[in-house]
Amino acid sequence: MIDRPYVRVDELTQHFPIKRGVVISRKVGAVKAVDGVSFTIRSGETLGLVGESGCGKSTTGRSILRLYRPTSGRVLLDDVDITALKPDELREMRPKMQMIFQDSYSSLNPRHSVAKIVAEPMVIQGEKDGTKLRHRVQELLDLVGLDADHAKRFPHEFSGGQRQRIGIARALALNPSFVVCDEPISALDVSIQAQVVNLLAALQRELGLTYLFIAHDLSMVRHISHRIAVMYLGRIMEQADYDELFRMPMHPYTQSLMSAVPIPEPSVEKARTRMILKGDVPSPARPPSGCVFHTRCPFATERCSFEVPEPREIRDRHAVACHNVDDVFVGSQIEAQRSAIVESLESAAGEGPDRAFASMDTGA
Amino acid sequence: MTGDTVLQVRNLAVEFDSIDGTVHAVNNVSFDLKRGQTLGVVGESGSGKSVSMMSLLRLIAEPPGKITSGSAVFLPRNGEPVDLLQLPKRWLARIRGDRIGFVFQDPMSSLNPLMTVGEQIAESVRKHTELQGSVCRDRAVELLEHVGIPGAAERYNNYPHQFSGGMRQRVMIAIAIACNPDIIIADEPTTALDVTVQAEIVDRMQKLTKELSISVIWISHDLGVVAGIADVLMVMYGGSVVERGEISRVYSHPRHPYTIGLLGALPKLGAAQKRLVNIGGSPPSLFSPPRQCAFAARCPWVFDRCKAERPPLFFATGSHSEDPSAHGHVTACFYDLEKDRRRDPDETGIDVTAFEVGQQG
Numbered sequence: 001m002i003d004r005p006y007v008r009v010d011e012l013t014q015h016f017p018i019k020r021g022v023v024i025s026r027k028v029g030a031v032k033a034v035d036g037v038s039f040t041i042r043s044g045e046t047l048g049l050v051g052e053s054g055c056g057k058s059t060t061g062r063s064i065l066r067l068y069r070p071t072s073g074r075v076l077l078d079d080v081d082i083t084a085l086k087p088d089e090l091r092e093m094r095p096k097m098q099m100i101f102q103d104s105y106s107s108l109n110p111r112h113s114v115a116k117i118v119a120e121p122m123v124i125q126g127e128k129d130g131t132k133l134r135h136r137v138q139e140l141l142d143l144v145g146l147d148a149d150h151a152k153r154f155p156h157e158f159s160g161g162q163r164q165r166i167g168i169a170r171a172l173a174l175n176p177s178f179v180v181c182d183e184p185i186s187a188l189d190v191s192i193q194a195q196v197v198n199l200l201a202a203l204q205r206e207l208g209l210t211y212l213f214i215a216h217d218l219s220m221v222r223h224i225s226h227r228i229a230v231m232y233l234g235r236i237m238e239q240a241d242y243d244e245l246f247r248m249p250m251h252p253y254t255q256s257l258m259s260a261v262p263i264p265e266p267s268v269e270k271a272r273t274r275m276i277l278k279g280d281v282p283s284p285a286r287p288p289s290g291c292v293f294h295t296r297c298p299f300a301t302e303r304c305s306f307e308v309p310e311p312r313e314i315r316d317r318h319a320v321a322c323h324n325v326d327d328v329f330v331g332s333q334i335e336a337q338r339s340a341i342v343e344s345l346e347s348a349a350g351e352g353p354d355r356a357f358a359s360m361d362t363g364a
Numbered sequence: 365m366t367g368d369t370v371l372q373v374r375n376l377a378v379e380f381d382s383i384d385g386t387v388h389a390v391n392n393v394s395f396d397l398k399r400g401q402t403l404g405v406v407g408e409s410g411s412g413k414s415v416s417m418m419s420l421l422r423l424i425a426e427p428p429g430k431i432t433s434g435s436a437v438f439l440p441r442n443g444e445p446v447d448l449l450q451l452p453k454r455w456l457a458r459i460r461g462d463r464i465g466f467v468f469q470d471p472m473s474s475l476n477p478l479m480t481v482g483e484q485i486a487e488s489v490r491k492h493t494e495l496q497g498s499v500c501r502d503r504a505v506e507l508l509e510h511v512g513i514p515g516a517a518e519r520y521n522n523y524p525h526q527f528s529g530g531m532r533q534r535v536m537i538a539i540a541i542a543c544n545p546d547i548i549i550a551d552e553p554t555t556a557l558d559v560t561v562q563a564e565i566v567d568r569m570q571k572l573t574k575e576l577s578i579s580v581i582w583i584s585h586d587l588g589v590v591a592g593i594a595d596v597l598m599v600m601y602g603g604s605v606v607e608r609g610e611i612s613r614v615y616s617h618p619r620h621p622y623t624i625g626l627l628g629a630l631p632k633l634g635a636a637q638k639r640l641v642n643i644g645g646s647p648p649s650l651f652s653p654p655r656q657c658a659f660a661a662r663c664p665w666v667f668d669r670c671k672a673e674r675p676p677l678f679f680a681t682g683s684h685s686e687d688p689s690a691h692g693h694v695t696a697c698f699y700d701l702e703k704d705r706r707r708d709p710d711e712t713g714i715d716v717t718a719f720e721v722g723q724q725g
Contacts, residue, residue, distance in 0.1 A: 189409055190629050190630060191625060191626060194629035194630075195643075195644075197640060198640055222631065223631040259563070260560045261559055264627060264630050266594075266612040270591075276563055280561065
């Protein structure tokens with residue numbers, strides 16, 4: 001693998017104006033959905049972007065693909081700055097970058113057949129040859145595990161998991177190199193989630209795709225990502241390789257997130273160390289001063305309320321945006337919290353049930 | 365755990381009429397709920413988990429819904445046992461919200477948007493207890509404090525839209541516990557919430573129900589959440605109970621192929637896995653009457669008997685030396701996963717009318 005970032009996001013900011021007045025509208029404020037986000041993704045790898053609802057993770061995905069015009073910052077895809085592109089130049093870039101949406105009910109046109117849905121990106125890009133289109137549609141349906149005769153059917157005839165496969169086929173139609181997966185599995189049942197995640201992982205290996213995988217489920221993200229970024233209120237709190245992040249969660253927010261994820265193991269789930277946060281996520285229209293997390297952080301000091309912490313590389317390829325992680329006094333408390341949470345998680349990993357399940361795999 | 369039963373459901377079956385035919389949503393569901401016990405009901409969408417629990421209090425639309433058979437005997441703390449399925453509607457109204465409380469998935473649509481949250485709690489108190497006038501208000505404020513809403517007295521006059529999702533769900537819990545019920549039915553109460561808020565709500569529900577020794581039926585699709593809160597687990601698939609037993613037993617020794625698949629399909633936070641278990645195919649159509657095992661089409665252990673008749677419940681752990689009913693662990697499968705062989709055709713299923721589930725020791 002080439003150690004060169006394929007996708008590079010620099011200080012990306014996306015603000016949405018809040019307007020008042022019907023005839024003369026004036027701007028009275030801004031929702032700071034994304035506020036200075038930077039990361040890179042290497043070719044053929046997956047960055048998992050995790051956060052709670054309203055933290056700006058989907059907006060980040062959308063502004064990277066220029067579905068919104070970013071307020072400021074740069075997005076480089078294969079060394080091309082796509083924030084500066086003109087509309088026709090942007091259309092030329094589109095085949096390289098595609099998106100899989102969360103809600104397959106609203107992202108597939110109910111009046112179009114599957115063939116038409118999957119072929120549409122190619123038609124927009126100027127492919128007119130009907131035979132070629134038909135062949136490509138068959139090829140794509142086969143790739144995502146759907147039958148060839150499904151092409152004639154309509155979206156309502158499919159289950160949620162199958163519909164998500166149609167969305168994946170459409171995203172792959174133009175041979176993209178970069179795909180943003182915006183919570184592709186959150187609307188699906190557990191057993192179907194596993195099917196779709198396995199499919200996405202297989203496609204990545206086969207086609208060398210680069211993913212930005214957006215999710216709120218830390219355990220699923222761990223399963224598919226090479227690197228993980230944790231977002232809170234428009235900012236990235238912590239970023240590290242996947243095993244590093246789970247072994248060494250340094251930011252108090254990452255720790256609380258990890259301790260809150262339910263573990264399907266009664267003995268562990270009932271006894272584990274939890275860090276329960278007080279209150280709710282503040283509104284991104286009025287984010288707290290200083291560190292955005294300080295209102296809920298059990299380790300917050302005075303400094304956190306006025307000075308914004310910049311992400312600092314504390315360990316190898318592991319950046320944390322927190323003033324206190326390496327503080328002599330507070331830092332050791334955070335460290336103690338970390339080891340308690342990680343230990344109680346690792347006990348879950350050790351003691352597996354007696355599932356002789358290797359044989360239990362009926363799916364394609 | 366106390367031994368007495370508060371709810372005894374036997375052979376419950378629910379059907380829905382639709383244009384395309386009759387949907388057999390719930391088939392032959394039986395279970396017992398003990399006082400102070402939390403029963404986790406797990407299944408995918410369409411497995412009948414919500415319908416079976418809602419139909420106990422006749423909260424399904426009739427028609428098109430119809431309860432075709434079964435009984436649900438409710439034994440309140442102080443009062444005579446009653447069969448909920450035979451009660452006249454106006455009697456049921458006295459039990460709902462009083463002896464049996466509810467917490468639904470979406471608090472925004474279950475709370476009245478035009479009424480202050482305090483009023484909504486006080487209403488329940490006024491309707492079901494002797495309390496009158498300003499005492500109800502005081503009780504409502506007390507309940508709001510109890511579920512952890514800061515500044516409860518001021519918050520009494522707020523409307524639901526002024527609350528966040530987690531706080532609305534806390535209001536729902538306050539309403540549910542207002543009359544100190546025997547049972548709370550919680551239908552995916554944390555599904556719409558973020559994980560950090562979910563952890564807080566689960567924690568609070570657990571403390572409150574243990575404190576007041578309320579039995580809980582916790583319906584969920586998330587095996588992780590249920591692992592933390594339930595004492596007994598019931599797995600549903602295609603409208604039937606496929607496995608049931610004491611929770612740690614079912615998680616450590618799952619004995620139905622569907623439960624095995626479900627547990628394998630979950631990624632584990634603590635461990636790295638190469639690949640998740642795929643349960644191929646998709647959930648069954650419920651139009652056809654239940655003549656075969658609902659999981660047969662997706663099961664790797666399937667054989668001809670599974671397609672010819674519907675499996676009854678068998679004891680899951682059946683070594684000859686120990687009492688097979690010791691863990692109250694039952695599975696509806698013709699393949700004995702414990703011994704890794706097909707069950708004898710003459711091995712009979714459990715008589716659910718006699719056997720009490722979730723008994724320990």
